[in-house]
Amino acid sequence: MDLTPNDEQVSFISATAKWCADNLPLDGARSRPPALWQQLEAMGWTGMTAPGMDLDHATEALVLAELGRHLAPIALLSTAVTARWAGQPGKTALALLDKDLTGGLVRVFDAPGATHALGLVGGLAAITPLPSDLGGEPGLDLTVPLAHLDPAPPFSPIGGPDAGLHLQLLAAAFAVGCADAARDMAAEYAKLREQFDRPIGWFQALKHICSDSAVRCEVARSQLYYAAGALDAGDPGAAFHIAAAKQLADQAALENARANVQVHGGIGMTDEAAPHLCLKRAHLLSFIAPVRRDILLGEAA
Amino acid sequence: MDITFSPAEQQFRAECRDWLHDNVPDQRRPMDAADALDFDKAWQRRLFDAGWAGINWPTEYGGRGLSIVQQVIWLEEYANANAPWIGANFVGVNHGGPTLILNASDAQKAYHLPRILRGEAIWCQGFSEPGAGSDLAGIKTRGRIEGNELVITGSKIWTSFAHVADWQELVLRTEEGSQRHKGLSWVICPMHAPGIEVRTIRKMSGQTEFAQVFYDDVRIPLDNVVGGLCNGWKVAMSTLSFERGTGFIADQVKQSEEVEELLERARQTGALKDDRIAEQLAQLRAEVAALRAMTYRNISQVVRTGQPGAESSVIRLFTSELGQRLERMALLLAGDDILDFRYGDDNLVAEYLRGFAATIAGGTAQIQRDIIAERLLGLPKSR
Ligand SMILES: Cc1cc2nc3c(=O)[nH]c(=O)nc-3n(C[C@H](O)[C@H](O)[C@H](O)COP(=O)(O)OP(=O)(O)OC[C@H]3O[C@@H](n4cnc5c(N)ncnc54)[C@H](O)[C@@H]3O)c2cc1C
Numbered sequence: 282m283d284l285t286p287n288d289e290q291v292s293f294i295s296a297t298a299k300w301c302a303d304n305l306p307l308d309g310a311r312s313r314p315p316a317l318w319q320q321l322e323a324m325g326w327t328g329m330t331a332p333g334m335d336l337d338h339a340t341e342a343l344v345l346a347e348l349g350r351h352l353a354p355i356a357l358l359s360t361a362v363t364a365r366w367a368g369q370p371g372k373t374a375l376a377l378l379d380k381d382l383t384g385g386l387v388r389v390f391d392a393p394g395a396t397h398a399l400g401l402v403g404g405l406a407a408i409t410p411l412p413s414d415l416g417g418e419p420g421l422d423l424t425v426p427l428a429h430l431d432p433a434p435p436f437s438p439i440g441g442p443d444a445g446l447h448l449q450l451l452a453a454a455f456a457v458g459c460a461d462a463a464r465d466m467a468a469e470y471a472k473l474r475e476q477f478d479r480p481i482g483w484f485q486a487l488k489h490i491c492s493d494s495a496v497r498c499e500v501a502r503s504q505l506y507y508a509a510g511a512l513d514a515g516d517p518g519a520a521f522h523i524a525a526a527k528q529l530a531d532q533a534a535l536e537n538a539r540a541n542v543q544v545h546g547g548i549g550m551t552d553e554a555a556p557h558l559c560l561k562r563a564h565l566l567s568f569i570a571p572v573r574r575d576i577l578l579g580e581a582a
Numbered sequence: 583m584d585i586t587f588s589p590a591e592q593q594f595r596a597e598c599r600d601w602l603h604d605n606v607p608d609q610r611r612p613m614d615a616a617d618a619l620d621f622d623k624a625w626q627r628r629l630f631d632a633g634w635a636g637i638n639w640p641t642e643y644g645g646r647g648l649s650i651v652q653q654v655i656w657l658e659e660y661a662n663a664n665a666p667w668i669g670a671n672f673v674g675v676n677h678g679g680p681t682l683i684l685n686a687s688d689a690q691k692a693y694h695l696p697r698i699l700r701g702e703a704i705w706c707q708g709f710s711e712p713g714a715g716s717d718l719a720g721i722k723t724r725g726r727i728e729g730n731e732l733v734i735t736g737s738k739i740w741t742s743f744a745h746v747a748d749w750q751e752l753v754l755r756t757e758e759g760s761q762r763h764k765g766l767s768w769v770i771c772p773m774h775a776p777g778i779e780v781r782t783i784r785k786m787s788g789q790t791e792f793a794q795v796f797y798d799d800v801r802i803p804l805d806n807v808v809g810g811l812c813n814g815w816k817v818a819m820s821t822l823s824f825e826r827g828t829g830f831i832a833d834q835v836k837q838s839e840e841v842e843e844l845l846e847r848a849r850q851t852g853a854l855k856d857d858r859i860a861e862q863l864a865q866l867r868a869e870v871a872a873l874r875a876m877t878y879r880n881i882s883q884v885v886r887t888g889q890p891g892a893e894s895s896v897i898r899l900f901t902s903e904l905g906q907r908l909e910r911m912a913l914l915l916a917g918d919d920i921l922d923f924r925y926g927d928d929n930l931v932a933e934y935l936r937g938f939a940a941t942i943a944g945g946t947a948q949i950q951r952d953i954i955a956e957r958l959l960g961l962p963k964s965r
Contacts, residue, residue, distance in 0.1 A: 282587050282651065284879040285886050290583065339583040468959040482961035485952065491961060492899075492954035499896045500872045507875035510585035525868035577864035578845065578854075 284506050290340050297347040300324060305351035307462055308555045310424040318354065318372060318394055326357060327372065330365040338447070342454040342509040346502070349458025352562050355425050356391035358451045358569065359399040362406055365447060366440030369397065374411060376400030377568055378433060387430040390565075392417050399448070400436065401570055406444035407436035422565040424558060442520075443512065449570035450508055450523050456530035456566045457501050463537035463559040464494040467544040474546075481544075490540050497533035504529050524576045531572070534563035585878075587655070595655050601632060602663035611666045613928050615790065619704070619746045622669035626701025635675070635699040639683065643695035650881050654831060661835040668832075670743050674698035674705035677824040678751050681768075685809035685817050690770065694749070706747035707825075708738040708771065708795060709818065715740075716949050717965075719762040719815070723754040723797065725769065727804065732756065732769065734777075734800040740943070744780045744793035747773045753818050756811060766814035768821070770806040777801070787935035788925030823890075825944050826898045834877050834901050840908050841870045847915050862911060869904055876900070892958050899950040902940035909934040 286294060304320065305313075314320075321327055326348065329336050341361065348357060359375040374395035379385030389398050392415040397408045417426030440447075468491050471482030481487050508526035511519040538560035542549040549556045575581045587595065605628065612618045629635045630644070638653040639645025646652075668675060679698045682691055697703035714720035723736025734754060744750070750771040757765030773780070777800035782790040809817040845863055848854040854863070876897050883891040912930040913920060923931040941947035955961040 282591070282878060283584050283882045283885070284875065285882040286583060337583075464959075468955075468961060471961055480962050482955070483964050485948075485964060488955040488961050488964065489948070489951040491959055492951040495954050495958050496896050496900055499876060499893050500869070500900060503875035503879045504868070504872035506583055506879060507585055507871070510583050514584070514586050516585065522871060525871045528865070528868045529872055574860060574864045577867055578860065579867070 284503070284510070286339075286343055290343055293340055294343050294347055297326075297344050298350075301347060301351040301353070305348075305353055307351050307466075307558065310352040310555075310558050311419075313354070313424070318356075321354070321357065327360050328364055328370065330361040331370070332365065332368050337509075338450060338512045339506065339509040342450060342505055345451050345454035346458040346461070346505065349455030350462045352424050352459065352462070352558060353455075354391055355422075355455075355565065355569075356395060358448060358455060359391075361451055362444055362448045363397065363399050363408060363439065366406060366444040367408065369408075371396055373408065374398040374415075375569065376409065376430075376436075378402060378436075385431075385433055387433045388420075389415060389417065389428045389430060390422075390425045392428050393426060399439075401445055401448060402436050402438070404445045404573075405438050405442065406440055406448055407438045409434045409436045422561045424562065425565065445570065446512060446520060446523050449527050449572075450505075450512060452566055452569040453501075453505055453508070453523065453527040453530040456527070456534040456563065457498070457505050459559055459562050459566065460494070460498050460501060460530065460533035460537045463534070463541040463556070463563075464491070464498050466556065466559070467491055467494060467537070467541040470545055487544055490544060494533075494537040494540050497529070497537055501526065501529040501533040520576055520581070521579060524572045527570065528572045528577060531563070531567045534559070534566060538563045591651060591655060594652055595659060598634075598656050598659035599663070601634070602659055602665055605632070606663050606665045610928070611669060613789070613926060615746065619670055621666070622671055623701045623704075625666055626668065626671045626675075626699075630700045635701075636679070636695075639679065639695070639699065643683070643691055644699045645695075650884050654835075654877070654881055657832050657835050660832070661839050664839075670704045670746050671698075671701055673707050673743060673747075673751070674703060674749075677707070677821050678705040678749070680824040681751065681817065681821040682808065684820050685768075687808075690806075690808060694770070703749055704743060704747045705749045705751065706741050706743045706773070707821070708741055708744075708750045708752040709821075710740045711737060712739050712794075716946055718753075718818070719766075721753060721755055721766060723752075724758075725754045725756045725767065726758075727756065728801075730804045731801050732804055732806070734771070734797040734802065737794060737796050739794045740783075740792050741780075741795050742792045742943075744773070744795050745782050745790070749773060750795075751821060753814050756807075756814070760812075763815040765812050766818070767811055768808045768814040768817035769802065770808060771800070771802055775800050775802060785936065786938075787932045788927075789932075789936070822945065823894070826894065830898060830901055831877060831881075833905065834873055834897070837901070837905060837908060838870045838874060840912075841866050844908065844911050844915065851915065853915055859911075859914065866904075866907060866911060869900075869907075873897070873901060873904060895950055895953045895957065898944075899947060899954065902947065902950075905940050906937050909937045 359373045363369045363373040372395040374392040375390045376398040377388045378400050399408045415428050417428035420427035472480050474481050504526040508522040511522040541556045548554045636645030637648050638650050641647040725732040725734050752769050752771040756767040777798040779796040780793045782793045784790050853859050880890050913934050920931050
């Protein structure tokens with residue numbers, strides 16, 4: 282039993298963190314260079330989960346948490362799942378289907394350059410081919426192009442139940458990264474901004490907002506590690522552990538993002554400043570592979 | 583990363599489980615203080631004789647010399663088997679002993695550690711004073727050096743188990759006129775020494791588990807100082823790191839048992855059909871799972887680097903508040919039956935009332951939040 286990253290994983294994490302710091306600054310998330318996806322491909326992050334790569338879920342979750350911290354493209358999630366379970370190379374957009382799953386509207390995120398979109402149909406991962414010219418405009422999450430398909434095209438399942446769990450795990454990893462980003466942004470600002478002749482982080486009211494964010498990050502990250510390990514080990518509790526990770530990661534991302542706006546005061550609620558980027562990403566992530574309460578309660582059939 | 587246990591660890595788990603299955607007493611820990619003390623001592627002795635006391639303590643002092651992973655496996659099985667709370671042995675086993683292992687002289691260790699493990703010596707902790715709670719450096723209790731003796735005057739308060747203890751971790755001011763963190767010493771104080779008076783204090787749960795202790799020219803040998811004269815702040819911080827860190831693993835493990843019991847109760851009574859209750863229980867189950875993951879992550883860190891990560895303070899705060907959420911859920915499920923509570927009842931109401939201690943004792947939740955913001959996030963110190 283070991284829930285700390287091993288040496289190889291540590292070097293994976295630091296290489297990812299370094300590349301992201303240089304190439305994916307969070308405050309530039311709205312205007313990423315057009316060639317970003319090709320760069321991500323060149324770095325190996327779009328194909329690392331392909332069957333021949335034998336990458337474990339734990340390493341994958343660690344790397345995606347780093348990318349998620351920089352609000353990296355959302356299609357990294359759907360592409361990773363499609364690569365692993367359908368062995369399909371190339372970019373796969375992310376689809377969110379209507380709740381009733383029959384017909385209705387499909388939202389497609391990050392479509393430009395993607396041949397397919399992946400979504401969950403009744404908890405199972407499924408893909409559909411995309412029209413080649415499907416583009417999109419930013420919606421709530423300003424960093425991601427969003428397009429609509431109406432009526433919904435037919436989806437064909439890929440992988441087994443684990444493919445759906447895989448998507449949930451990776452979305453949780455992105456949310457953990459997003460929560461970390463909001464925590465760090467708040468703490469940094471609290472050290473810099475001065476009022477009453479001292480950094481605002483000196484005031485306990487703000488200090489405690491920041492420590493609650495830190496607690497949520499540690500809680501969600503720990504459960505993410507356990508959940509990834511459970512999927513790797515074929516543990517019978519994997520579905521529960523991944524659901525728990527997603528639940529706590531979504532909460533951490535949302536609550537830390539809100540706290541970050543508060544810590545920033547007026548500038549925090551402007552379009553110009555970065556805090557709302559985390560907030561809006563957190564909302565989007567909460568709709569990806571949402572958690573079922575019966576699974577958390579251990580009552581799923 | 584790997585969540586699976588090695589075959590040797592699984593074998594160890596099976597041994598724990600088998601022994602606990604055959605040996606956990608049917609009798610609950612008594613409510614009466616004197617009966618509880620006898621019970622605690624007898625149970626600790628049984629654990630020691632069977633090799634389950636001090637699993638990760640050095641062998642030369644009666645421990646097993648195994649790793650913290652085995653210690654955690656034991657505690658998990660201990661909670662699964664519904665084995666009794668270690669009660670009066672808490673201070674000695676969880677932080678007094680570990681503080682001695684780290685800081686004491688060979689003679690002090692050789693005398694005290696085996697007695698703690700065998701349940702022969704009960705310890706209590708004399709840190710807090712009426713004027714020094716969160717602000718521990720405000721300690722006023724004094725020890726005047728006379729020849730090779732310390733002469734102690736002053737008072738400690740909220741001292742759990744003081745009325746049954748043989749020894750005390752006592753932090754006092756040994757340098758006349760010293761301020762704050764300087765001039766303090768951590769000493770082993772015999773609780774039966776002349777001049778010590780213990781006045782028990784009743785809690786809102788009805789129990790008298792803590793006390794105020796008065797010292798009136800109490801003479802103890804200067805040899806009882808641990809870790810050097812006037813080095814008490816440093817030694818006290820190591821005590822607190824054990825108290826706030828590994829000392830709580832048992833509580834953490836117990837919480838996963840508790841949430842399953844609550845869920846079962848909610849199922850049986852039909853309360854689970856209430857959406858709000860189902861939602862809260864789902865959340866609690868996720869949180870308890872994460873707490874276990876955090877504990878595993880923390881001990882993995884100990885195994886890898888020899889010390890717990892900075893997240894220890896996070897675990898401590900999270901466990902204490904999670905425990906209180908569980909107690910409030912138990913209360914919600916019990917409904918108006920709680921109104922029948924009387925002092926002496928040993929039930930969920932008593933647990934709920936005692937549970938307020940989790941965010942007060944051993945450093946309040948407010949102080950923990952300061953520590954997290956300052957040490958983990960680097961915000962400026964405000965105290
Ligand atoms: C059940 C129980 C058992 C205990 N057992 C022991 C024991 O065995 N040995 C021992 O030595 N002590 C023991 N204690 C004492 C415990 O350590 C203290 O109660 C604790 O440190 C708080 O000190 P205080 O009670 O003086 O409260 P105070 O320090 O007076 O705090 C009162 C309130 O003010 C807040 N506060 C204080 N300072 C600050 C600040 N700087 N910023 C923000 N808020 C602040 C606190 O968080 C709290 O809410 C026990 C306490 C309890 C409840």
